[in-house]
Structure formats: C-alpha cells, structure tokens
Amino acid sequence: MGKPATHSRDYIFTPAIRIFHWLRALAILVLVITGFYISWPFLVAPETNDTQVQSILRFAHLVFGFVLTAITFVRFYLFFFSRNDIERRSFRDVMSINSWIKNLKSYLWMGQLHKQGVYGPLQFMTYVAVSFMALIICITGLVLYANVYHLGMGGMMWDISGWITAQMGGLAWVRIIHHYLTWAFCIFVVIHVYMAVWCGIRFKHNSVDSIVSGYDYHKADH
Numbered sequence: 001m002g003k004p005a006t007h008s009r010d011y012i013f014t015p016a017i018r019i020f021h022w023l024r025a026l027a028i029l030v031l032v033i034t035g036f037y038i039s040w041p042f043l044v045a046p047e048t049n050d051t052q053v054q055s056i057l058r059f060a061h062l063v064f065g066f067v068l069t070a071i072t073f074v075r076f077y078l079f080f081f082s083r084n085d086i087e088r089r090s091f092r093d094v095m096s097i098n099s100w101i102k103n104l105k106s107y108l109w110m111g112q113l114h115k116q117g118v119y120g121p122l123q124f125m126t127y128v129a130v131s132f133m134a135l136i137i138c139i140t141g142l143v144l145y146a147n148v149y150h151l152g153m154g155g156m157m158w159d160i161s162g163w164i165t166a167q168m169g170g171l172a173w174v175r176i177i178h179h180y181l182t183w184a185f186c187i188f189v190v191i192h193v194y195m196a197v198w199c200g201i202r203f204k205h206n207s208v209d210s211i212v213s214g215y216d217y218h219k220a221d222h
C-alpha cells in the first residue's frame, strides 16, 4: 500500500473562464499602452506627419477594444448561465457577515479561509466592481468610436451614443471617464497580480497556476 495522499486537487476553472481571463489580460495590456499613447502621442515629431504610428496604435486599440467588449458581454452571460456554478456559489459568502469577518481575519494571518465557491467575498466584490468598470470603459469606448467613425457600426451606434453622451454630461466627460478608468485598471492589475501570488503563498493553494491549468492543488487538510 502506498503512502496516504498529502495533497488533493480540485477542478475550479473551466476552459472558457481561463481562455477569457488571458484574452482579457492581453486586451487590457494592449489597451492601456495604446490608450495612453492615443492620449499623448509622444513619438511623433511636431514637424512631420509622414508617419503611421498614431493610426497603427489607434487601430490596435480598436481591435482589442472590440475584443474586450465581446468578452465583457460573454463573461456577464457566463457568470449567470454557465453550467459550472463555482463562481455563482461565491455569492453565498458575500451574503454572510461571518464569511466577511473570516475573510478579513484570514488576510491578517488569523485562521483559514473556507470558501463556498471559488472566490472570497472581498475578492468577489472586487471582481464585480472590475466587471462594471470594464462595462463602462467599453461603453465610453464605443461612444468615442461612434464619434470618430460615422459610417457602419459607428453610424448604427450614433443615436444611442448621443443619448449616453448627454447622460454623461458631454463628450469631454465621456473621454475623461474613459481616461480615468484606464488608471483604475492600472491600479487593479497591480493589486490583482500581487494578491494572486500572495494568496498562493499565504493559503498554500494553487492560485496563479489554477487560472492556467484549471486545477487547484492544495494540502489534503486545507
């Protein structure tokens, strides 16, 4: 007879969640870099316009902008309707004050974090906030798009864009909100990567690896 297993593994992330996670990561990286460049095109010398740098980067921004928009909608759908309910189950912890206290204490090295789903309550609410941030940056992006490209899809979105622009207090505000949210994404990504690595070490669970492989390896008694 072999030794008893010291570790076990749980299947936590479906291929769809993993693929969309990394596609979104790539899209956000490209969008932040190209977005800041659109905002301040520092590579173009003032005395020449004989260069395509700005238009190529704007094109990349739009391609990845539409990729992010599509993923944002699909992820909202999957959260509610995926056959795997591991994300939805986390909501039970959000509704329990006890789980919040356990969550916050565990971050201060007091006790373990036992989750009903895949995310802790603070993590869950952070992702809800980020999902809405993504929704708003996509909507403001599409409004900016409709104001630059008046034909095709831009034209189709013209009326609704006008309405959204009015609700946001004018086109300048649409741009400013789009820009400020870029900074919110920058701050989120730094904290997100830090927490992913830190939680893996703190709770001895696979954390970063699981969004690649789908599996959470951990000690049998954790």
Ligand code: HEM
Binding pocket: 027, 028, 031, 032, 034, 035, 036, 038, 039, 061, 062, 064, 065, 066, 068, 069, 137, 138, 139, 140, 141, 142, 144, 145, 146, 148, 175, 178, 179, 181, 182, 185
């Ligand atoms: C994480 C996602 C995104 C980030 C970080 C981002 C970032 C930015 C930034 C910093 C700017 C420059 C704003 C300024 O002038 O100060 C910008 C402009 C723009 N973005 Fe985004 N963006 C994102 C998503 C999108 C999406 C989803 C779309 C549309 C599909 C989009 C379309 C545009 C357009 C059309 C402009 C204006 C270009 C112009 O000035 O002509 N963006 N973006």
